[in-house]
Amino acid sequence: MLTTEQVIAKGRLHDRVFFLVGLTLTIICLGTLAVLLYNLLAAGLPRLNLDFLTSFPSRRAAKAGILSAWVGSVLVMLVTAATAIPLGVAAGVYLEEYARKNWFTSLIEVNIANLAGVPSIIYGLMALGLLVYQFRFGQSILTGGVTLAFLILPIVIVATREAIRAIPQHMREAAYALGATRWQVVKDHLLPYSSGGISTGVIIALSRAIGETAPLVTIGALTYIAFLPPAPFSTVEGRVVGPTEWLMSPFTVLPIQMFNWVSRPGDDFAANAAAAGIVLMAATLSMNLVAIVIRARVRRRVKW
């Protein structure tokens, strides 16, 4: 029989052991990240300058830059956001507010959860068959953007549903009591209150999409490309470019450009790859930062 003191001492010991194990694991994780960051910065920083951002790729490592890659990444993200946000938010609102709870809705819900776990290359294969060949979008920015939109759609839907679910039921009841229609409740109350949570989810999803390579390689995003998509309403060869023409332009993105450089002989290209990695990581981290800021602001604003 243990005395009370012994029981307490045992509990304290377990407490301390768990604390130490947790601390060690955290340090290992953060340490790995720190080493990785240090390596990347050490290799890439000397190459990172304005020229690197404004030059096209080249066979001469010292002259090569990532202009076509980062512009491609930004444009693809634009298409991804424009496709995934309306679709994902609408689907989330529908499932949460409109859909009847029956077997069909459950089936959809299970499938969405499963889709979030499908490897990204599968989305690439689907896009190759559907978008590139069936819809004849070609290996274009449009194809790339829509492919990544498919990829992050489940994340956006889940984020939307979580954010809407967090709104207390009495907000809806109050609105209905005042004679609001279902759409008015969604438009004037649910979406504004949940916008913080939704934006956070969307941005985190986009920062995952920006680093994706596999699905884009599958649809055939090109590796060497030394021109930019035509800007809307600019004049090329005496002809005014249409507003959506850039969507059909071939493209490359940062991770593909990095991958290309990593596999080149010699260390010069490895430095270029590291520098491109810094840019990519800066983009991801700043997107996550924006997500954190939005979340903090909304939390302060909305109270019930």
Place this chain on the structure above:
Amino acid sequence: MTRTLLLAAALAVPMATHAQTQVVKVDGSSTVYPITEAVAEDFQAANKGIKVTVGISGTGGGFKKFTRGETDISSASRPIKKEEIDECAKNGVEFIELPVAFDALTIVINKSNTWATNMTVADLKKMWEPEAQAKITKWNQINPAWPDAEIQLFGPGADSGTFEYFTEAVNGKAKASRGDYTPSEDDNTLVKGVEGSKFALGYFGMSYYLAHKDKLTAVNVAWDKNKATTGPVSPTTANVLNGSYAPLSRPLFIYVNKKSVETRPEVRKFVEFFLAHAKELTTEVKYVPLPDAAYEIITSRFAKMQTGSVFGGEAAVGMKIEDILAREAK
């Protein structure tokens, strides 16, 4: 929210029919990529307004698109295969076959390896053939004079053209290789592997060896069917050019869609630029250019728009470029 809806609406607007700007589409082998990239870079600098895109789908992947008529030019680290020729015929794609450079597969060993600087193709076969799997594990099993130490083998993965050519040339059958080696699609990994271990051996394209010359030793290879010499031959530009570095030197190709050349002047311009600058640019990216006479023959072949493959769908191991060029298309 309204803004995103507007964006979505803008996307749904049917794409305006737009005249295709001049884009030359190249895809194919990752081995040939550095050459194509260099040509594309200089060509675009010299011809403002013409755009060139270069993809890396691998030789086989590139041909898949080429045979469907999706690309204008396909680069290849091996001759076009029978099935691919048939596929072209089925889709009405006619092509012009143009060898543009040489690559020499280089066998590399660690700097401190002093015993295996000369090897025969038979030694290599003993080491790499499928039957060697799990059996040939030590250096002294190949040559009793060599150390009683475990061999560590490094090579490219099964999807690469380099793997296909090496197995064909050494083991006698394409893609027939032992599987218990460290494969990597990234040649830099192979360089690191061989550099880090005294008892390692690996193989990859010559440009990777030249970029890491100070860290690795290249093996001199002797071949009993070699017409030039029976002794070991080192992988140098001169030996590749005179045909004595056999059977491990191979020609690299571009295949040009005839219809693209006929209907789009920018494709013709690009190929002409390619052939005119192939020699200097190949040398710059550390491959071996063809002899001058060969470029003349190829340029005239292109001018005459001679279609078809001289290989008739077969691999060509250990052939001299002159012999290849002397053949008529089958």
